Amino acid sequence: MAFDSFSEFLAMGGHAPYVWSAWGVTALLLLATVWHARAEQRQLIKGLKRRARRANSARGNAQ
Amino acid sequence: MHSSLHGASNSGSSQSSETAQQVSAVPLREHNGGLMTAVKATLVRDLTLLLRRRGEVLNPLVFFALVITLFPIAISPDPELLAVIAPGLLWVAALLAALLSLDSLFRSDYDDGSLEQLLLAPQPLAALSLAKVAVHWLLTGLPLALMAPILGIMLALPAGSYAVLALSLALGTASLSLIGAIGAALTVGLARGGVLLSLLVLPLYIPVLIFGAGAVQAAIFGEGVSAHLAILGALLAASLMLAPWAIAASLRISING
Amino acid sequence: MWAFIHKLGSPKWFYGISAKLQPWFWAAAALLIVTGSLWGLAFAPADYQQGNSFRIIYVHVPAAFLAQSIFIAMAVSGLVFMVWKIKVADMAAAVMAPLGAAMTFVALFSGAVWGVPTWGTWWMWDARLTSMLILLFLYLGVIALRGAFTSRDSASRAASVLAMVGVINIPIIKYSVDWWYTLHQPASFTLTSRPAMPTEMWLPLVIMVLGFYCFFIALTLMRTRSEILRREANKHWVQELVAGQVVKVPAEEAR
Numbered sequence: 001m002a003f004d005s006f007s008e009f010l011a012m013g014g015h016a017p018y019v020w021s022a023w024g025v026t027a028l029l030l031l032a033t034v035w036h037a038r039a040e041q042r043q044l045i046k047g048l049k050r051r052a053r054r055a056n057s058a059r060g061n062a063q
Numbered sequence: 064m065h066s067s068l069h070g071a072s073n074s075g076s077s078q079s080s081e082t083a084q085q086v087s088a089v090p091l092r093e094h095n096g097g098l099m100t101a102v103k104a105t106l107v108r109d110l111t112l113l114l115r116r117r118g119e120v121l122n123p124l125v126f127f128a129l130v131i132t133l134f135p136i137a138i139s140p141d142p143e144l145l146a147v148i149a150p151g152l153l154w155v156a157a158l159l160a161a162l163l164s165l166d167s168l169f170r171s172d173y174d175d176g177s178l179e180q181l182l183l184a185p186q187p188l189a190a191l192s193l194a195k196v197a198v199h200w201l202l203t204g205l206p207l208a209l210m211a212p213i214l215g216i217m218l219a220l221p222a223g224s225y226a227v228l229a230l231s232l233a234l235g236t237a238s239l240s241l242i243g244a245i246g247a248a249l250t251v252g253l254a255r256g257g258v259l260l261s262l263l264v265l266p267l268y269i270p271v272l273i274f275g276a277g278a279v280q281a282a283i284f285g286e287g288v289s290a291h292l293a294i295l296g297a298l299l300a301a302s303l304m305l306a307p308w309a310i311a312a313s314l315r316i317s318i319n320g
Numbered sequence: 321m322w323a324f325i326h327k328l329g330s331p332k333w334f335y336g337i338s339a340k341l342q343p344w345f346w347a348a349a350a351l352l353i354v355t356g357s358l359w360g361l362a363f364a365p366a367d368y369q370q371g372n373s374f375r376i377i378y379v380h381v382p383a384a385f386l387a388q389s390i391f392i393a394m395a396v397s398g399l400v401f402m403v404w405k406i407k408v409a410d411m412a413a414a415v416m417a418p419l420g421a422a423m424t425f426v427a428l429f430s431g432a433v434w435g436v437p438t439w440g441t442w443w444m445w446d447a448r449l450t451s452m453l454i455l456l457f458l459y460l461g462v463i464a465l466r467g468a469f470t471s472r473d474s475a476s477r478a479a480s481v482l483a484m485v486g487v488i489n490i491p492i493i494k495y496s497v498d499w500w501y502t503l504h505q506p507a508s509f510t511l512t513s514r515p516a517m518p519t520e521m522w523l524p525l526v527i528m529v530l531g532f533y534c535f536f537i538a539l540t541l542m543r544t545r546s547e548i549l550r551r552e553a554n555k556h557w558v559q560e561l562v563a564g565q566v567v568k569v570p571a572e573e574a575r
Contacts (some may be wrong), residue, residue, distance in 0.1 A: 259464055
């Protein structure tokens with residue numbers, strides 16, 4: 001452990017704003033890409049399912 | 064203009080059909096002759112066309128002079144300050160002027176369909192596009208290089224670096240034309256390719272800029288310039304080898320897509 | 321060999337195999353990044369010169385590595401697409417580009433922030449930062465070019481050519497920028513090149529780099545799957561997949 005206490009860990013020896021902003025932006029971007037990929041996948045599958053249902057019901061109406 | 068264009072390309076194709084008849088007699092040698100004929104025809108045709116549209120040849124030069132005029136107005140007319148930044152200014156302005164002329168490199172040929180003819184020619188497209196780029200350099204890069212020393216005087220460029228300035232620009236703009244032609248070929252089919260073209264091409268220009276401006280600066284400081292010029296030459300050799308293939312592939316994408 | 325390549329090229333096959341591979345890469349990425357972060361942030365010793373601001377290295381360097389690697393991966397995918405007409409390669413290249421640009425941005429941002437305690441300024445024309453900035457422009461060019469075409473096939477091929485041209489230029493740009501920097505800034509020191517980093521400092525760095533690579537692979541697999549669904553929506557196998565409710569709930573797949 002390089003720090004004696006949690007508050008010292010947060011202070012980063014006076015470099016807190018730099019260390020935490022760099023790490024924060026990185027974490028935020030990584031999480032945002034994951035979130036975006038998941039939202040994209042969900043939306044696509046939802047759209048495909050809707051299309052399949054519509055095609056089914058259209059076939060049902062025709063019969 | 065159109066009739067002249069078709070005249071030129073017709074003469075080219077009639078020559079190649081003549082050679083095609085001779086190919087059956089002596090296959091190997093005449094095939095090479097066909098390529099040289101086609102390259103020569105492309106060179107002559109492009110030169111003729113560009114020399115008729117003098118505006119397109121003169122515009123980059125005027126742009127170059129204008130941009131150089133803007134800097135002393137924007138920064139300061141102090142010759143000592145200008146002398147320090149002159150190598151970089153001249154190089155950046157020449158680079159932008161060369162960039163400005165790229166969009167028209169394939170544009171008119173694309174619009175009137177003669178680019179499609181070039182694609183259908185039996186000769187390799189890479190060689191024919193190399194001929195087109197050579198003409199572009201001859202009428203943009205070379206005049207820019209020759210004009211730069213005059214603008215250098217106006218920027219109080221220190222003595223002893225004028226020849227290096229012209230030489231580095233002549234070598235460098237050849238690479239710039241080759242690299243830029245890839246971007247021009249990729250964007251020629253797009254309605255608004257101009258801005259995109261500069262985004263694609265400018266990052267690739269940076270090595271040439273570094274060694275080109277570096278050569279002029281080295282000349283000012285009295286250091287050896289042969290290393291810089293050698294690297295510029297190496298960059299040119301590399302782009303001469305690789306760029307024609309990329310240009311040909313890009314033209315195929317733009318035409319067929 | 322050829323059969324394998326063409327099997328790999330089939331979107332249907334890729335869709336199946338990537339579903340199996342994906343969870344492993346996500347798990348590895350999460351494990352490595354969490355371990356590396358804790359180690360790097362809390363346990364690695366502070367740098368004797370830079371103090372704790374040195375801990376930015378654990379995000380800056382992995383992001384910079386990934387930024388360069390993704391461009392190479394993108395160009396290789398482009399080459400595979402151009403030579404063997406394998407569509408999955410192009411789909412992968414398409415989804416890689418935004419992540420590569422994001423990683424380049426992370427490297428730039430963390431470098432700039434790191435510059436404040438180290439150089440006393442937000443921006444220095446440091447060799448690494450300058451090449452990163454140029455790399456960002458290269459990424460933006462590829463993304464913009466792909467977006468500019470109306471025909472998907474032209475867009476794919478144009479982006480592939482540009483990625484290949486870019487990847488040939490990246491080492492040239494890197495070396496010329498390095499050369500330019502040493503010429504103009506002979507005395508200053510770069511952020512990360514230092515003699516003999518102790519083990520407890522570079523081991524978390526290695527873990528972070530591996531974690532970022534796993535993250536890249538996992539995300540690329542996931543987004544390539546989405547891209548497959550998007551482009552192959554009219555194909556029979558996709559419609560069967562949807563009709564049979566074989567498509568898993570995304571929440572399960574993402575973990």
